[in-house]
Amino acid sequence: MTNLEIAKIFREMAILYEIQEAPFKPRAYERVAASLESLGRNVSEIYEQGGLKSLEKIPGVGKNTAFHIEELLKTGQLKLYKQLKKSLPIDIDELTSVLGVGPKTIQVLYKKLKIKNVADLEAAALSGKIAKLPRFGAQSQEKILKGLEFHKKSRGRYLLGHVLPIAREIENRLRKIPGVDKVETAGSIRRRQETIGDIDTLITAKHPEKVMEIFTHMPEVSEILSRGQTKTTVRLKFGIQADVRILPPEDYGAALQYFTGDKNHNIETRKIAIKKGLKLSEYGIFRGKKKLGGKTEEEIYKILGMNWMEPEIRTASGEIEAAKNDTLPKIIGYGDIRGNLHVHTKWSDGLNTIPEMALAGKKLGYEYISISDHVGTLHIAHAMDEKKVLQQIKEIDKLNAEFAKKKIGIKILKSAETNISADGNIDLPHKILEKLDIVLAGVHDHFNLPKEKMTARIIRAMKHPNVNIITHPTGRIIFQRPAYQIDLDKILKAAKEFGVAMEINAFFDRLDLRDEDIKKAVGLGVKMVISTDAHNKNQMNLMEYGVAQARRGWATEKDILNTWPLEKLLDWFKGK
């Protein structure tokens, strides 16, 4: 069982215990779940190497939960969990995803109305039964119905790639209002999480009334949910909620810190404050009633005895320790990318020509771009045959000569995205592949192979003497398609052994590898590249999502090949 699978069971147990009103157990189980999710190492591996004792060393895991983990690893099941489920046969996962429904609500609904899932909930709300329950009313029922509607539409979350542009638009609009000084969207957007629940923008302003007036009348707004002096919430036509909070300048840093860190990061930083006899809140850091700081984030972290850290890593997965010990890695920056190694052109299924893509790369400040059209057997993507690949190589040589003459200053590399067949073959012969600068290989069909076969398939491709990069290594598409069944640990180890780089696909519905995979790769010394997989020149701008993903995986310049200068990059590929 994976860390995430075990974490999910513990999280559900936390809620089941909360429904039973068990004291303190809910928090303990939730803490174990969060700890496993951000561990960066496989709990199964930890157990194999060090047994029960080593499990107890995981933060939040004690004697009991270590036994539970052991049972899950050994049998794939947990008796205690089964018993809990039997006594409360409720679809916890589904019900808690409805906005405004929490453990206590579930408890009452189950006891009084035998509600077990979202379908029951909807039926009860529609028939008016919920409004008649004690401590509920017409408005509570209405709220649940609204929550259900939203749940159905989007399950409550949106892709970062859809939301970030909207958030930036709102920021720009607020920035133009006279008297507005600081503007920053915090929350999961500032951490650049893959998916976003709402937009939370913090500002300082001299005329709050005016800000709220303009904010509630933006063309994106579909509904005003609440409007106050310091906080206003609207629903946007896109579906997502957007908040604006107006803060006094002396509290701004504290609020930014508070609304940026994920929940666990905030819990940890507050505990550290308490240990020091301080109190940390969104209004500042205090000793008794005396305010010690709050104007900037730097100030707060300094008082807590640690370095300031990048928002993307504030998830209570080791960053606090590192910030205390001054051992935070220098993660890559958004401007560190020197080239894009995975783009498509008209030669296969892209929209633009090679020079159009190259010039778009130049505009982004790149030193090189690698043209990697589909080749071989992938007919859906208009893959090029051998003859066409040779033609394209000639064309690129010609263009490079032309670009050099005109001093355009970007080098076009010859590449191809090959398809890994179900048995691990590469669908282009060596005599063609050896003429290319870089060879990409990816899985594009037969997604449902059993785990062992899929893993062996990819490793076989990595052993191929010409293959340099594995594209979108897990194949997942957010909200649409789960990852293929693979043993990623084995694949990462093979990448290290055979000198193959793993792609971080920057397309915002792929973001593949995931942050925790990247962290593992960094730990193993596996090299990665961040690529857009652009099929037109505008999609070259998606690079920032891949960089964000790499930052959340703690990647540094030494880990990401396309932050390297051209010569060093090509040397590494030649070294295979």
Place this chain on the structure above:
DNA sequence: GCCGTTTTCGGCCCGACTGTTTTCAGTCG
């Protein structure tokens, strides 16, 4: 159920908002 440079027992993060109440419980971030 977990945890400890004040503790192996007695604590567990904090505040706003909402809807229901008339002093508070539940949810959310």
